[in-house]
């Protein structure tokens with residue numbers, strides 16, 4: 331269905347790398363509903379070799395968490411090479427290089443989307459990564475730095491020339507961050523210019539928007555990010571819609587409650603009760619978005635400390 335280097339994927343529906351979100355429990359849950367490829371959270375090349383508890387949690391996986399990509403962020407060759415060396419010990423299937431992150435602290439260091447302003451430097455870094463990696467290398471870009479410098483096609487051609495096996499593109503500029511409309515035309519231009527797979531990201535919030543992205547850009551695959559928040563069913567919905575045109579209704583509350591409890595338990599099993607509950611709080615808000623009269627529960631969940639606290643709150647959603 332989608333081939334990236336020597337990696338054969340059964341479908342082209344991909345769960346985005348998301349800092350602070352894409353942990354092992356989240357990935358496994360989304361896989362259950364149809365996410366094919368998933369990523370661990372973005373990791374700065376500088377911090378990989380520090381082996382902090384946080385980095386180790388981020389890199390943690392298990393046999394069923396496959397196929398799995400890792401995404402690195404960086405702009406200094408020595409740290410990137412060091413990071414690649416550390417990553418060799420892990421069994422990732424794909425290495426993605428981030429040239430898309432819009433965060434100020436990242437840009438200040440010349441990393442992430444700052445590299446869109448310097449395609450030559452990006453080309454050099456990608457060549458190095460491709461040469462030094464034993465697994466397929468991909469790159470994530472944005473449509474450009476701002477509306478006056480939409481240069482995705484130029485950047486994408488540089489990346490292809492550097493030897494990457496596929497390209498992920500978020501159809502927004504750095505200046506847009508996560509708001510404003512997605513530039514489908516910019517993605518389409520990239521797709522037309524490249525011979526490697528082009529995988530699109532931006533506002534895939536429903537099966538219909540997934541279809542729109544495919545129709546308007548002719549991209550080879552879709553990356554889901556915010557559309558998966560509290561909504562792992564979206565993968566099933568997209569699969570069904572693309573295949574049959576049928577719209578699967580949203581799950582009823584009892585099903586949502588069941589999945590929330592499953593997610594909470596997975597989070598506690600992974601992080602321990604204290605951190606597992608705290609980290610689940612944001613997911614509770616996402617799962618209950620759009621449910622009537624749940625604001626007081628969301629406020630309460632932000633103070634939940636134990637599994638029992640959170641379980642009681644979850645049951646009150648019914």
Ligand SMILES: Cc1cc2nc3c(=O)[nH]c(=O)nc-3n(C[C@H](O)[C@H](O)[C@H](O)COP(=O)(O)O)c2cc1C
Nearest residue numbers: 346347348349372470500531532533534555556557
């Ligand atoms: C909380 C959050 C964290 C993100 N972290 C990353 C990241 O670490 N690496 C990355 O390439 N993109 C990251 N993104 C961007 C998404 O992968 C995606 O490209 C973007 O959100 C657009 O897709 P959407 O409109 O469907 O959310 C993040 C997005 C969100 C909302």
